Amino acid sequence: MLKIFFGEMENAIYTPSIYFNNQYEDEWLEEDLAKAMIEDVDQSKVVSSHLIESPVLGPIPPERLSGGVKTLLLMAFDDSGHVFNGSACGDNCAKWISTIGTHKDLTINLHHIMDFSMVEGFSAFILNTGKMAESYEAYLEEAIKIPLEDF
Amino acid sequence: MKGMHHIVIQNKRIRFAFSIKRNITIIRGDSATGKTTLFSMNEEYGNLGKDSGVQIQCDKACVALSGKYWQETLENIHDSIVFVDEDSRFLKTKDFAKKIRNSNNYYVLITRENLPALPYSVEEIYGIHCSGRYMDTRQIYNLFYKIYSETNPGKVLIKALVTEDSQAGFTFFSQVSKTRGICCESAGGKSNILGILQEKLLDKEQKETLVIADGAAFGPEMAHISQLLRGNVNIKLYLPESFEWLLLYADILNKPSIRQKLEEAENYIESEKYFSWERYFTDLLMEETEDSPYPYDKSNLKDFYLQDKIVQKVLEAMAPICLAKE
Numbered sequence: 001m002l003k004i005f006f007g008e009m010e011n012a013i014y015t016p017s018i019y020f021n022n023q024y025e026d027e028w029l030e031e032d033l034a035k036a037m038i039e040d041v042d043q044s045k046v047v048s049s050h051l052i053e054s055p056v057l058g059p060i061p062p063e064r065l066s067g068g069v070k071t072l073l074l075m076a077f078d079d080s081g082h083v084f085n086g087s088a089c090g091d092n093c094a095k096w097i098s099t100i101g102t103h104k105d106l107t108i109n110l111h112h113i114m115d116f117s118m119v120e121g122f123s124a125f126i127l128n129t130g131k132m133a134e135s136y137e138a139y140l141e142e143a144i145k146i147p148l149e150d151f
Numbered sequence: 152m153k154g155m156h157h158i159v160i161q162n163k164r165i166r167f168a169f170s171i172k173r174n175i176t177i178i179r180g181d182s183a184t185g186k187t188t189l190f191s192m193n194e195e196y197g198n199l200g201k202d203s204g205v206q207i208q209c210d211k212a213c214v215a216l217s218g219k220y221w222q223e224t225l226e227n228i229h230d231s232i233v234f235v236d237e238d239s240r241f242l243k244t245k246d247f248a249k250k251i252r253n254s255n256n257y258y259v260l261i262t263r264e265n266l267p268a269l270p271y272s273v274e275e276i277y278g279i280h281c282s283g284r285y286m287d288t289r290q291i292y293n294l295f296y297k298i299y300s301e302t303n304p305g306k307v308l309i310k311a312l313v314t315e316d317s318q319a320g321f322t323f324f325s326q327v328s329k330t331r332g333i334c335c336e337s338a339g340g341k342s343n344i345l346g347i348l349q350e351k352l353l354d355k356e357q358k359e360t361l362v363i364a365d366g367a368a369f370g371p372e373m374a375h376i377s378q379l380l381r382g383n384v385n386i387k388l389y390l391p392e393s394f395e396w397l398l399l400y401a402d403i404l405n406k407p408s409i410r411q412k413l414e415e416a417e418n419y420i421e422s423e424k425y426f427s428w429e430r431y432f433t434d435l436l437m438e439e440t441e442d443s444p445y446p447y448d449k450s451n452l453k454d455f456y457l458q459d460k461i462v463q464k465v466l467e468a469m470a471p472i473c474l475a476k477e
Contacts, residue, residue, distance in 0.1 A: 015238045017187070042183040056185070056281075056291045057164060067237070068182020087263050088237065090181035111243075112263045113378055144345060144375055148267045 005083070005109050005127040005142060005148045011072075012109040019084075020070035021063045026050070028077040029062060037096050037104075041069045042067025068093045076100045076110065087098040087111040095119050111144045111151050152211070152230055152255050152422045159208040160192050166285050167192075168471070169295040171232065171257055174422035175271040177370060178295070179263045180278030185293050186261045190215055190236040211257075230255050235289070237262045244268075255423040255469060265375070267342075270368035270427035273299045273390050287436050299373055302366050304387035306471040308359060309333070315341045315364035317451040320394035324363065327466070331476045339371050348379055348386060357385045361472065366390030367429040389472060392416075395431035395436040395447070402470035403461050404439055 005012075012020045012021050026049035028034050035046045042065055044054040054060050065073075068089040075084055075097065086097060086108040098119045107127070115121045117136045126131050126142040133139035167189050178186055194215035195203040197437040207213050214233040216224060217239050225233070233256045241247050242260060248268035251258055260266070277295040285292040312328055312335040313376060314321045321337040328335035338344045341364055353358060364372075369390055380386055399409050411428045412419050412435060425431045436447045445455035455461070466474065 015242055018238060057188075066183035069185055090179075090184070092181040092261070094185070112265060113375060115378060117378075117381070140378060144349065144379060148265055148342065148345075148371060148375065151265060 001103055002098060002122050002124040003107040005107065006146050007111065009083060009109040012085060014069040014085045015036060016074050016084040017067035020041055020074055023078070024062060024073065025077070028073055031044050031077070033076055037072050038065065038069055041072070041092055042066050072096050072100070075106055080149070083107045083109050085109050085111065089114070091115040098122055113140065143147055152257055153416050153420055156209055156211050156232060156257070158213060158232065159291065160189060161206050162192060162204055164289065165291050167293045171259060172417035173272060173275050173428065174257050174426065175269055175275065176259045177271055178259060178261045179276065179277065180298065184279040186279060188237060190234050190261055193234045222246065225250055229257060232257045232259060234259045235261065239385065239463065242266065252426045253423055257422060264428060265371045267371040269371065271370035272428065273302060273366045273369045273373050276370055276373065282357055299377065302390040304389060304472065307387050308473050308475050309361040310358040310475050311360040311378045312343065313338055313347055313360060313362045315344060319449045322452040323394070323456060327462055327474060331474055333475060341369060344372060345375055345379065349384060352383065360386045361389055362386065363389050365393040365429050367392040368427045377454065389469065393432050396432040397465060397468060398456070399432060400435055401464040403464050406439065409439065
């Protein structure tokens, strides 16, 4: 299940891109889910766990993946128990966050209202209000109850 | 700093070209569009200059700001374009807002957060898109696009009004509404608009409603409101720079010289003096009317501004929006 906390969250990792650079495991890049996310979001191909072929940057190491994809990889494969800042992800990562949340218990921290409107069958538990949102509309209704200053 | 500044940042593989004209520009949007690359190229150039292999063309210095000692660093940056990436947690702090107020720098902030402490314009929120390869080279060419491109909703017939303003703007639109038999309410500030819209969306007999807010500082509210209104056909946003801008744009003073100050406002607005452009337009209107029988006073709108001919000019300036007569 996907659980979302909006606003400042104690012990959440605010800079997942940098955390990834220092903590990722080579094996993550060999997973089909990782390859699919990298191909979809970064339009890049995993050649090996050390090498990714980017259409813009050429051959790059995993450290140069986009901040959004690095955060998705942490959400999917990091087992340290950390909660990551989902606001490092653009809306083009939303469907992958939802997918990861269907396979495991995933808690994310958001500092903006991510747009999940394109995600079919979206649901999430909103930790701030203690409500289960069974649709994007219900999620939005809960999210906008939170004052802008508290994000 | 004032004026519009064109910036080209490039290396062999990627080229960013864009112009900025206000003290605060926001960049957000999808992942993998090059936002962090833009920042990193700036940072590398800042550390190593031309030895980095990065080229920057701009009439002002471009500086990347990050790290624990950002406040001390910023003390020594003047008349520059300062880039800050989303990894910098200080972006959303009151200390940062305080520091950049009265600053003679322009700021390009890469973040998806709403930053409610900063009065940035809805017009200066951009995404980055790739527009192909530059002149048939290997270099990918990236341009900015406005995320909220329309500040006038177009041809709509309006039956109810909500103004952000509770002072002159509300007085004006209340009067206009009264003569047309439509209702007008004040939100009493931009932060209350979201709540009012939520209530309206629940109303089963929803009227065609126009929300009038000051676009010059409405940026922080815009992401939530645009998501809330998506798919709704009855509630529209009209976001002129400010009510005072609207009066000036409507040429109610018959002074053609003012038009240039509006069309090229960036050439007149000093960032050090005006944190948000709306204050400039208020000052301009006050200056232009101070020796007249109808000096502009935001808290007490004179009858001059409520005359039929003035109202008509303002409504024409809002075209093609049409306030219905019931």
